[in-house]
Amino acid sequence: MTRMGYQEEHEAFRRTVRSFLDREHEPNLAHYEKIGGLDRDFWRKAGAAGLLGLAHTGGGDFTYYAIAAEELGRSAGSATTGSSLMADVATYILIGHGTDAQKEKYLPGILTGEWTQAMPLTEPGVGSDATAITATARREGDAYVINGEKYFISNGAGANLLYVVAKTDPSRGAKGMSVIIVEADTPGVSQAKIPMIGWRQGDTGAVNFADVRVPVSNLVGQEGGAMKILMATFLEDRIQIAARCLGAASRALELTLDYVKQRKVFGQRVIDFQNTQFVLADCRADIRITETMVDTAMMRLREKQFTFEDGAILKLWATQMEGRVLDRCVQLFGGAGLMDENPIARMWTAARIQRIYAGTDELQKVAIARGML
Numbered sequence: 001m002t003r004m005g006y007q008e009e010h011e012a013f014r015r016t017v018r019s020f021l022d023r024e025h026e027p028n029l030a031h032y033e034k035i036g037g038l039d040r041d042f043w044r045k046a047g048a049a050g051l052l053g054l055a056h057t058g059g060g061d062f063t064y065y066a067i068a069a070e071e072l073g074r075s076a077g078s079a080t081t082g083s084s085l086m087a088d089v090a091t092y093i094l095i096g097h098g099t100d101a102q103k104e105k106y107l108p109g110i111l112t113g114e115w116t117q118a119m120p121l122t123e124p125g126v127g128s129d130a131t132a133i134t135a136t137a138r139r140e141g142d143a144y145v146i147n148g149e150k151y152f153i154s155n156g157a158g159a160n161l162l163y164v165v166a167k168t169d170p171s172r173g174a175k176g177m178s179v180i181i182v183e184a185d186t187p188g189v190s191q192a193k194i195p196m197i198g199w200r201q202g203d204t205g206a207v208n209f210a211d212v213r214v215p216v217s218n219l220v221g222q223e224g225g226a227m228k229i230l231m232a233t234f235l236e237d238r239i240q241i242a243a244r245c246l247g248a249a250s251r252a253l254e255l256t257l258d259y260v261k262q263r264k265v266f267g268q269r270v271i272d273f274q275n276t277q278f279v280l281a282d283c284r285a286d287i288r289i290t291e292t293m294v295d296t297a298m299m300r301l302r303e304k305q306f307t308f309e310d311g312a313i314l315k316l317w318a319t320q321m322e323g324r325v326l327d328r329c330v331q332l333f334g335g336a337g338l339m340d341e342n343p344i345a346r347m348w349t350a351a352r353i354q355r356i357y358a359g360t361d362e363l364q365k366v367a368i369a370r371g372m373l
């Protein structure tokens with residue numbers, strides 16, 4: 001069945017992403033486990049395959065980015081290596097709000113994988129309530145001096161191009177927050193990996209800024225304009241997360257089907273229990289509904305009809321759906337579903353992240369409820 005709103009060029013791109021991940025990602029998992037995550041080589045190859053800077057190379061068609069997200073979700077290895085390519089959502093910030101000089105300087109290297117990006121907003125003491133961040137960017141002549149600590153940042157330990165969110169005017173709350181580009185080798189920047197149980201070899205990092213001095217020309221958009229920039233990026237981010245959940249749930253169902261068809265209990269295959277068939281049917285229905293939601297969301301985004309409330313509903317549904325499907329799949333595997341070496345176990349822990357990062361379930365409900373009040 002052809003997916004709603006997709007053209008042949010989209011499907012060709014899907015094949016490119018899938019074959020890249022099959023070739024360069026899955027077979028190298030043991031290597032990534034050994035070195036503690038993706039290496040620069042992976043990024044360069046992803047750049048050469050045309051998978052980076054999709055906000056630019058996709059000619060403004062978000063479908064390409066959503067496809068990359070769905071395929072990354074499908075790749076069972078991504079449950080180990082984390083959000084990787086998806087940190088590229090930062091390119092939307094550069095394209096949408098960066099100056100010509102910033103684009104000229106960074107875009108070519110983003111496309112080749114020389115620059116890898118991260119968006120440090122969250123802090124050890126501040127997550128959901130983003131406007132309460134304490135990091136500051138103090139103006140001194142023609143420079144900003146940045147101080148603060150950022151935590152749980154995707155690509156945070158390895159990225160060399162950081163779009164830091166800091167208060168340029170702490171007295172103005174949300175309107176005093178700005179996005180400033182910092183190259184990670186600037187004196188005063190330090191990065192470290194945070195060990196996590198989901199995306200175990202993924203790069204979830206801490207970034208510290210101690211009197212980090214950057215030129216004022218590194219400001220992205222307007223001073224005080226961070227929330228506006230982030231809100232615009234949230235729409236794309238919600239869809240890519242949902243697409244990723246869709247890919248992961250679909251792959252988990254395939255892996256589970258293979259398993260229950262060969263595993264025998266009480267002299268019969270696990271799939272021959274009617275309970276198993278009902279559980280698989282629930283998974284299938286969940287996945288099909290989510291597929292329709294993701295494809296509709298992309299169409300609405302293209303028509304500039306996709307709202308913040310739509311994004312909240314999509315993220316809430318898709319992340320919970322992935323959690324439900326993965327939980328059922330683990331159950332059908334029995335004890336084997338909890339073995340560390342089993343991809344389904346990694347996918348189960350990875351699924352748990354989706355309901356927390358980029359706005360928790362509760363924050364999505366707050367946004368949805370607000371529309372009804």
Ligand SMILES: Cc1cc2nc3c(=O)[nH]c(=O)nc-3n(C[C@H](O)[C@H](O)[C@H](O)COP(=O)(O)OP(=O)(O)OC[C@H]3O[C@@H](n4cnc5c(N)ncnc54)[C@H](O)[C@@H]3O)c2cc1C
Pocket residue numbers: 118119120121122125126127128129151152153154155199204353356357358359360361362363366
């Ligand atoms: C793997 C991973 C990757 C991440 N990547 C990034 C990144 O790239 N950049 C970045 O800046 N951040 C990133 N984050 C941080 C992420 O966005 C935060 O973890 C998330 O926003 C929640 O913040 P918190 O962890 O501080 O939880 P808290 O804000 O402390 O929330 C604790 C609990 O309180 C609940 N709660 C909060 N407010 C309300 C409310 N109003 N009503 C009801 N309940 C509420 C929450 O839902 C949650 O259950 C990442 C996190 C993870 C785990």
